[in-house]
Amino acid sequence: MLEHILPFIEGRLKLKEITSRSNALGYERLKLKLKQFIMGWVNYFRLADMNKLLISTDKWLRRRLRMYIWKRWKRIRTRYTMLKRLGLNRSNAEKYANTRKGYWHIAKSQILSCTITDNRLRQAGYTFFADYYKTVKV
Template identity: 55%
Template sequence: MKSKIKEYTSRSNGWGNEYRIDKLKRYIRGWINYFKIADMKTLLKQTDEWMRRRLRMVYWKQWKRIRTKFKMLKQFGINRWKAWEFANTRKSYWRISNSPILNRSLDNKTLNSLGFLFFAEYYEQVCVN
């Protein structure tokens, strides 16, 4: 499962976000519908945390330039000084994806509003019905 998610959330595959969202949705729905009998809530929550981090990493890489990172962080509610400081960091994409500022700007609610579907949420929907 993780290798397939890695493939769909790769930073260098050149896919647009709409295509990425569509591929992930299809994969998650198929996986949950196939394995919905199993009790795997904790596994799905851990996988969701990891997948959200990968998605944050993808967005950070897409923002490429310091000016764009600064603008996007401000747009997501980070104050001006912190956004500028953070946009100029030289840390790796993976390390930044777990930072408090990126977690606050691209939080779970924001990722859901962008159209992403996550395992635990979909599992709850399918198993309740």
């Protein structure tokens, strides 16, 4: 049983390494590394029926990306400016820019889920497992 789960665990560990907060790749190199990993991983396992697994992995990956982006917006002023740019009103942008909660906690918050949406991540050029799986499914 463990043999079937092991590749998925190794895949998550590799994703965790790629999207690490201390990773200084920058957005473009991060997108490229994620795309290469996702394409290779999905092509390797494309014969398996794994849509539910990919959807849950995509949720986790999007949260990791929001955490990565929030970490890159280090200063309060930058966070405020970016939240305003993404459509948040002034008072909420001030409140959430000044938060002291951890990166992982904020990545799951409603504010980042509403401002850094799934569609915005796709438009920015990020590739997700389920999207790519739909294109290569036999």
